[in-house]
Amino acid sequence: MNHLTPEELIDEARALLKDVINFEGPLKPKDRLKIPAQEMPAQDPIVRSKNLEEVALGYAAEQARLEAIRCLQCPKKQCVNDCPVGIDIPTFVKHVAEGEFQAAADEIKKVSLLPSICGRVCPQETQCQMNCTIGKSLKDVDKAVAIGRLERFIADWERAQGNVKPPEVKPETGKKVAVVGSGPAGLVVAADVRREGHDVTIFEAFHKLGGVMRYGIPEFRLPNEIVDEEINTLEKMGVKFQTNFVVGRTRKLMDLIEKDGFDAVFVGTGAGLPMFMNIEGENLVGVFSANEYLTRANLMRAFDRSHADTPIYKSQRVAVLGGGNVAMDSARMAVRLGAEKVYVVYRRTEVEMPARKEEVAHAKEEGIEFKFLQNAKRIIGDDKGRVKAMECLKYELGEPDSSGRRRPVVIPGSEFIIDVDTVIVAIGNGSNPLISQTTPELEVNKWGNIVVNGDQKSSVDRIFAGGDIVLGAATVILAMGEGRRAAHAINEMLEKELKEEKAVI
Template identity: 65%
Template sequence: MSYRTPEELHKAAAALLAGIEEKRAQGPIRNKDRIAIPQQEMPSQDPLERRGNMQEVTFGYSEEQALVEAERCLQCKNAPCIAGCPVTIDIPRFIKAIAERDFEGSISVIKEASLLPAICGRVCPQENQCQENCTVGKSLKDPFKSVSVGRLERYVADLDRATGGRSAPHVKPATGKRVAVIGSGPASITAAADLRKEGHAVTVFEAFHRPGGVMLYGIPEFRLPKQIVDEEIETLRQMGVEIRTNFLVGRTRKLADLLNEDGFDAVFIGTGAGLPRFMHIPGENLIGVFAANEYLTRSNLMRAYDSDHADTPIIQPRRVAVLGGGNVAMDAARTAIRLGAEEVNVVYRRTRKEMPARAEEVDHAEEEGVHFHFLESPVRILGDENDRVTGIECLSYQLGEPDESGRRRPVPIPGSEHPLAVDTVIVSIGNDSNPLLMKTTPELEVTKWGNIITDDDGRTSMPGVFAGGDIVLGSATVILAMGQGRKAAAAINTMLAGGAGGPGTEPTEQ
């Protein structure tokens, strides 16, 4: 798709909107006509310009684009899109409000279920969730042509922010109960908000010096401006949630101490999965090999990209290989481009079709000059006499039968080894949970991968302790983590009110 400027997109949308309004004047718009309305493209920076800056890539819809896109919604009575939303936003109702130009009403509908609309509208994989079930996409036989739920959510959320509509949710009278929330990522933010709304005193414990979790240290500025995350955290503070940073549960205080000595009535664990995995191939200990987590944390949380205002050291590579095919791999590759790398290669052992990364992120990476090496995987990392990376040796693959994930299994081709010259390798093949909390809390049952075992409502094996997000799921998405935080908060609220679901319920492994 050739690049079109925001001005071109806005002009085209205005013409479409005029045609829609003219047709409406003649009578109700039929579903057939709605399906024929073209999906509105997201305005963005020119790829040649954005690869040299950290500013947000996309600009968001204009009002005309939002109105046109909202007209594509069929207002299905069975609302299949809602079933695909982990926090069950009433999607048809908020889109209908946009079509009626009731933008304040639209964001109010979203806020009934989500505290993070500006974030979810930017980073959630709607094409695999709400938009996957969209009747419009199914009619066009293309889920990527569904109604753009996420872009519409972002539009009204940004409009709400711009017009000062960020009032904190109502908090009920104090219950006298206290809840500790460990971590400050999306699951924890959602749980903290829902618990505080019920009147409980909530304290969030964050290991880093700034709250926000993976939204702050993992997702780059060009995808999610940190000001937006800070604003969501500020909403929690306005609600009366206490946030304590530089507090590592398991080291500063043990989990059991929070319950037995510090007077908390319940604990929610939302610490995420931040322990990087490596491939365990020769050469991974060479100078120039990094975990994507470390690389992105240096750039995002510690602002290494802003060398005029930060002294955080970070590698200045010329030729980079990023190993993996998920969103984190795309973030690392696109960050490397912005930090001045002359060449960035993504090496992935399946094809583009099987990549877990969002299609939009892969498209953006390609537009920015990232090279993709599909059906390849490194078998060793090469170095020189000074133990510095000089390249990787890759093996070629072909796809075999599907594995347990449903994707076709990569099968190595014997004798297909070949070199790729690079001076930096960024490993992005997933994360495990940090073992510190589990090692200092033997009462918590975990899987063999270190993820906490819970029941469907987030109850763990430890009385009064609940968990959700990546610490339970492994690496997941912002919205899935939020859904788990919401379920756990509901169960905690029931427990603290003296209802069913109290502590001690045996969890079932997920």
């Protein structure tokens, strides 16, 4: 919750930074611990719940420097160990503290291709910030050095200078690589493989590129212009794109290798198959999967009811089922699309909720009501087959289950009705079965995820996979980490082949 306006926060930081810079002698850890954690300036909740613009406004330079000065530069670098792509965090943070922003950007880009995206959506509180000494000393992970916000600041700063340079590309090798899917996993593979001089084509089923970063995560958390920027960088590097191209339909996966001459294929098709509750009334008009709801809003601009080909359903009272980030995004989108009342219905308590704390706090500020220890029993329709209400059950927590979270146990006879006209189901996603069904030789596990070895190599020669299609629904940074590993293995394989070909000549 913001107590000060963005202007007040920046003024406060400016005054404090002056004092810190003028401090006599080196700052001791106890001095650094006294510097307050810098709050993220944000749009006012009442204003932002009526627009799709980004909620978090980003640090000003003074805030970024102060926040970075809080870092103790621990020799053990636990934050680096907890970063899935291994950014040298203390080094880039030190550059920020000293106002050397370009040096900080250069340090991050050594290993991370998408810093402005990761700085916005990575769950830092369970990764790099989780074991930060500052957070531990203050006994509050939210007071850890705000590494993600600093990463975002630096990436935005560099973009604002207008001199983001694409990575260098080595001379053409004549080898061709296909990347299926343009989510974070596919984009990282494309960049890392292209750098080595191989010819790369990304095949994407949708008409727009970016995967979930485009059609799932709403613009109020991740603006499209940021995703566009990252894709422009790939374009400048010479990566080719084919949209509206469904591998498994437009062309079979094996055709890419056997008929189209690709030397390697990376499959990064994500986890786009929504799960449902399998309860009565789920096929009524007004029931959406979160995927459909968010894709219509983000990708197809279906909220623009007078222009959209498929305008989105006009909702007044919405229930969102689930407790993850996807549920938060759906509920917050429903508010922005004009719903008067939005409930999040979750069968455990707030403690067990998988959504990021920051997203839950933002949702509450925007007026969303949380119904904990409750779940849908059935959805009730009117005589036209439209949702008119939802019958719910109350729960209590029992013993922990296999996930370690306490199991929700239904309270018999606790049924009650809530009056809603829309239900959005956000209880998880599975893998899309199209590629595995049309490529029988590809080994998948019982959830339909592609099975790979430690190099992201699948059971089929020359086919690699990574991201959500391997992990199940996970995170942007984990998808990027898998993409990086796959690209490394593809590059090694192609380099070996090029050497062998040269030896024969």
